[in-house]
Amino acid sequence: MQIRFECTIKAEGVTQPDVAWKGVVCELGMDSALKAYPHTSLSNTFGTYDWRTFTSGLDVPADAVNARLYLGLQGCTGKAWITDWKIRLARRAATRPPVDPSWQPTRTPPRRGVMLSGTFYNQETAGRFDVLQGWNVNLVRWVMGYIKEIAADPVAYDQWLDVRLDELEKALAAAPAHGLKLIVDLHVVTGGRLAGGSNALFYDAALQERYVADWQKIATRFKGHPAIHAFDLMNEPNQAGFVPSGLLDWRNLQIRAARAIRAIDPTTLIMIEVDGYDAPPNFTWMDPVDVPGILYSVHVYQPMEFTHQGVSEEWGVAGGVTYPGTFDGKPFNKDTLRAYLQPVRDFQLAHKVPIVVGEFSAIRWAPGAAQYLEDMTSLFEEYGWDWCYHAFREWPGWSLEAANLPVPVNLDDSIPAATTDRMEKIRYWFDRSAAGN
Numbered sequence: 001m002q003i004r005f006e007c008t009i010k011a012e013g014v015t016q017p018d019v020a021w022k023g024v025v026c027e028l029g030m031d032s033a034l035k036a037y038p039h040t041s042l043s044n045t046f047g048t049y050d051w052r053t054f055t056s057g058l059d060v061p062a063d064a065v066n067a068r069l070y071l072g073l074q075g076c077t078g079k080a081w082i083t084d085w086k087i088r089l090a091r092r093a094a095t096r097p098p099v100d101p102s103w104q105p106t107r108t109p110p111r112r113g114v115m116l117s118g119t120f121y122n123q124e125t126a127g128r129f130d131v132l133q134g135w136n137v138n139l140v141r142w143v144m145g146y147i148k149e150i151a152a153d154p155v156a157y158d159q160w161l162d163v164r165l166d167e168l169e170k171a172l173a174a175a176p177a178h179g180l181k182l183i184v185d186l187h188v189v190t191g192g193r194l195a196g197g198s199n200a201l202f203y204d205a206a207l208q209e210r211y212v213a214d215w216q217k218i219a220t221r222f223k224g225h226p227a228i229h230a231f232d233l234m235n236e237p238n239q240a241g242f243v244p245s246g247l248l249d250w251r252n253l254q255i256r257a258a259r260a261i262r263a264i265d266p267t268t269l270i271m272i273e274v275d276g277y278d279a280p281p282n283f284t285w286m287d288p289v290d291v292p293g294i295l296y297s298v299h300v301y302q303p304m305e306f307t308h309q310g311v312s313e314e315w316g317v318a319g320g321v322t323y324p325g326t327f328d329g330k331p332f333n334k335d336t337l338r339a340y341l342q343p344v345r346d347f348q349l350a351h352k353v354p355i356v357v358g359e360f361s362a363i364r365w366a367p368g369a370a371q372y373l374e375d376m377t378s379l380f381e382e383y384g385w386d387w388c389y390h391a392f393r394e395w396p397g398w399s400l401e402a403a404n405l406p407v408p409v410n411l412d413d414s415i416p417a418a419t420t421d422r423m424e425k426i427r428y429w430f431d432r433s434a435a436g437n
Contacts, residue, residue, distance in 0.1 A: 001092045002285060004241050005040065006055045007085040014046045014078030022075035026054065026082055029068050032061040036328060046076055055241045057090065059281065088242070091285040096350035104384045105354050111181065111229065111386035112429050113139030115359060117394055118185070121170035128393055129171075133178040135427055136434035139229060141183040141358060141388040142171060151192030152200070154210065161214060165221060172227040181229035183271065183358070183388070184222070189234055190214060197277075198240040201253070205246065208253055215257045219264040230269035230295055232358065233257050236277040250275040251289075258291040271295045271356060278358070283343040288351045296353055300360040300376065302340045303327055307362045307372075310407055311397060318407045323368035334375040345383055357387035361398050362422075365407045370421035377429055389426055400426055 007026045017023045020043040029039035040058035071082050114137060116128060132140065144164040150156045168184065175182055191200030191207040201207035215233065222228055234257075237250040248256060251274075258270045272289055276282040278299040286296075301307040306327065310318030324333040348355050357380055362369040373389075380387045389400070396402045396414035400423035403415040 002057065002059050002090040004055055004057050004088045004090050005086065006053060006088065006241075007042075008051050008053050008083050009042075009045060010049065010051045010081045011045065012048050012079040014048070014073065014080060015076045016046045017075035019075070020044060023073070024076075024080040024082070025070050025072050025074045026085065027070040028058060028087075029070070030060070030064045031066045032064050034061040034063050035059075036330075038064060041070075045080075046078075053084075057240075059284070090242070093284050094287050094347075096346060099346065099349035100352075101349060103349055103352055105348075105352075107384055107386065109138065110381075110433060111139040111356075112433050113137045113141065113180075113387070114389045114392035115141040115143055115185075115394065116392050118142040118144045118164065118168060118171065118187075121167045121174065125171065126174060129174055129178045129180065132180065132392065136179075136430040138179055138181060138433050139183065139386065139388060140175070140180050141185050141232070142168060143185045143187045143391075143394075144168070146188035146192070148192055151188045151190070154190065157190050161217075165218065168222075172222070172225055175227040180227070182227055183230050183232050183356075184218065184228055185232040185235060185358075186214070186218070187235045193238070196240055197238050199234070199237055199250075202239045202243050202247065202250060208248060211253065212257050212260050216260050216264060219261040219268070222268075223265040224267050228268055230271045230356070231261060232271040232273070232297065234273055235358075236299060237273055237275050238277055239275050251286075255289055255291060258289065258294065262291060262293075267293070269293050269295050271297045271358070273297045273299075273358070280341050280344045283347045286347055288353060294353070295356050296344075296347070297356045297358040298341075298344050299358055300341070302337065303332075306332070306366055309363060309366055311363060311411070318363075318365050319367060321366070323362075323366070323372040325368070334379070337372075337375055338379060341379060341383075348383065348385075355383065355385040357385055359388065359390040361390040363397050364399065364402055364404050364420070364422060365397075369404065370425050373422055374425040374428075377425065381429065 005028055009024055011024055014024055021041050024045035027041035032038050038061055040056040042054045042056055150160045189201055190210045194200050201211050233254045239250045243249050254272050261270060270293055272294055274282040274286050280298055305316050306321040306323055308315040309320050321327055326332055344355060360376055362372045391398050397411060400420060403417040404420060
């Protein structure tokens with residue numbers, strides 16, 4: 001099951017610890033052979049403040065034993081009071097019907113592509129469409145990106161969205177001549193994200209109404225457009241804890257939007273993403289959606305210490321993790337990736353539904369990035385999943401057209417290359433699309 005724990009803390013003069021998970025400690029840990037040290041703890045709990053409620057979450061493994069609760073101070077000095085500690089059940093693992101491991105979805109044709117910035121459709125974008133056509137790409141996730149300040153301002157967001165839809169219309173007009181279908185990715189929803197990464201609309205009734213209205217606007221304008229592959233309802237939803245009474249959670253809000261779209265557009269496919277930034281493990285809690293024409297999307301970056309190494313301190317230094325190799329003291333190889341994707345595969349086989357990998361990648365200087373991409377795409381193809389590589393000419397770190405090494409001093413710098421081993425692994429499947437496979 002998945003649990004949330006909550007407690008209320010008051011602090012006086014608690015010094016800042018050397019790492020975020022120390023300070024005032026309210027931590028739940030347990031033993032498991034299936035998962036390395038399953039635990040959950042608070043962060044940023046130092047300083048002086050009156051009573052505040054803190055929450056955190058944990059996926060409890062099936063074999064969990066010896067649960068332990070830690071209360072106190074760690075790596076700091078000061079005084080703290082902790083009260084009203086409780087565990088709340090968030091989700092139980094979904095009950096699955098029997099699976100048929102031989103079942104495969106129908107892909108007519110297989111859709112293989114890239115993510116592409118949907119800020120503007122201009123001469124530069126048209127040139128990118130030309131290149132993608134030459135690569136035999138047939139799917140583009142059209143990313144309508146954002147500025148944080150705009151997302152939080154309802155008036156500015158409306159204006160931003162109207163401009164993005166004008167640009168989308170231009171891209172859709174050009175797409176068929178290039179053999180492309182577009183996924184309409186509303187990459188940021190009204191309200192943006194709160195400081196902890198949660199979508200603001202899960203906690204605000206007015207934002208939920210605006211979100212549904214936004215999709216009604218999009219569906220009305222582009223109803224049944226032949227160049228649209230799917231409407232992608234919410235990029236990487238993230239909901240911390242429980243929504244307030246009377247509001248819809250990450251799943252039910254998307255269902256409401258999907259039904260609002262279906263009342264306008266009965267045919268265009270609709271993509272649903274799962275809570276927790278659309279990561280594969282969260283399909284453990286997923287049930288199918290009772291709306292016609294649903295695709296289920298997953299984003300794959302596993303582990304971030306490999307795929308994002310050197311991007312920020314949070315994910316470690318460049319060269320820190322090699323593929324294949326070891327990670328966290330365990331083998332890190334194709335079997336590891338298969339196990340990581342298993343919750344999605346179980347969901348797919350149990351309910352016989354289509355899966356789209358909306359994002360996956362490995363930073364270009366990661367040792368073994370090409371092999372990682374080869375193994376990952378071979379699994380997608382084995383399972384019959386459509387996919388989009390992140391990303392085409394968005395940022396040099398992900399670029400298939402930039403040399404693997406050296407790591408640039410300025411991460412925004414690109415090192416052009418005639419070809420790369422990463423490009424060859426991805427284009428191998430694009431060539432299969434051209435051959436009709």
